[in-house]
Amino acid sequence: MPCYRITIEYDGRELVGWQRQKNGPSVQQHIEEAIFEFCGEEIRIQGAGRTDAGVHAFGQVASFELASNRKPQVVMNALNQHLKPAPIAILACEEVDADFSARFSATKRHYLYRIINRRAPLTVDAGLAWIVKRELDADAMNEAARILIGRHDFTSFRAAACQANSPVRTLEKLMVSRDGEEIQVRASAISFLHNQVRSMVGSLALVGTGQWTKGDLKAALDAKDRQRAGPNAPPYGLYLTQVDYD
């Protein structure tokens, strides 16, 4: 049976997240239905990252097997046709080895978090970035971010609902930069805990406004207590930008 890997872009504003849910349309459900409409096969696809409701993606990856052989280009075009008008697009499709798993073969996941730092409300970017009206010091945020880089117990930055066995993760990159009124936080790791990026961004924002020092962030990490982190940044500023494979 041929195995396919697809790269997916979506606008999370109207979606309940990656995973199938009872309360509304998920990315997974839309794509599985498009596959069924295309070739009549009722299958389950596997995603690299289970993004929450409201979270966007420029480079989510999923894998699945089909019973019948189809050219990757045909699969991609057919899925895009059947996905309309859902805000989901298949950017690429290729055939992969049968042992490939979008989730377990991933060697790195990359996220972007967009903050617009200004007093005026958002228009074009409404639902596509977090607006923070208090002035943020991006340099201070970037300096504090270094505390979180490396191998740590991230219990403080983990959702209560997180299902991972271990709270230990190795954060390879956490970088904060400003371009005009936009502040971007870029995070990379082999894998993340549930809500980890949003939780880290929420705490970094406290450093940015001056409510927290670098020391407060360090203390929150060391406490291994999810009550000690700042409030989660909202989902709609978050983008799964890329997933790497060997």
Added chain:
Amino acid sequence: MPCYRITIEYDGRELVGWQRQKNGPSVQQHIEEAIFEFCGEEIRIQGAGRTDAGVHAFGQVASFELASNRKPQVVMNALNQHLKPAPIAILACEEVDADFSARFSATKRHYLYRIINRRAPLTVDAGLAWIVKRELDADAMNEAARILIGRHDFTSFRAAACQANSPVRTLEKLMVSRDGEEIQVRASAISFLHNQVRSMVGSLALVGTGQWTKGDLKAALDAKDRQRAGPNAPPYGLYLTQVDYD
């Protein structure tokens, strides 16, 4: 009477354009109603650029007089409050001399046109960029763009409805660049004819796909005949990014 200048951002997707229309809400109407709700004054504001339905702005400018004296910061915050939930935001407000006119004092207008060049449909950028599925050669487009720079009779690139007295304009900048799948066209001039940017972008796209040579673009300009230009690029890729004043 104090005179104010405001800088405006808007998402043109749900708007009928800058000017008041009978067929739906315009940017001008929304702002004039917000001013009325704020201070009870029924006034007309003047905009720097009369953008069409669907066109966006990051830096539209308008000017108006009020009978009563208000602090610029108060005007800005009040208008943003009353503009909700329209996708229009006042980014800045300052008091200016009584002879200031957003339209006639402008020394340069800057537009950006966004093209996404890929086969997959748009998600996050739906309505915020023009999707072109055929491969575009951005370098060829940029080279051809040089033909249009300078002082010319732009009759070929002007809407039938254009109300300007003269079709002669001096195009100061027309630059095409590619970053991944996004192609950006940047245009600057003291003023533009109606639909001029969209018409120029539509013709440059013909060069980008190879349907037109540079010579065809030159011939279209020289013909001074609006039947000779390519089809207008759609409005939703266009952004009024900035207006300069002395």
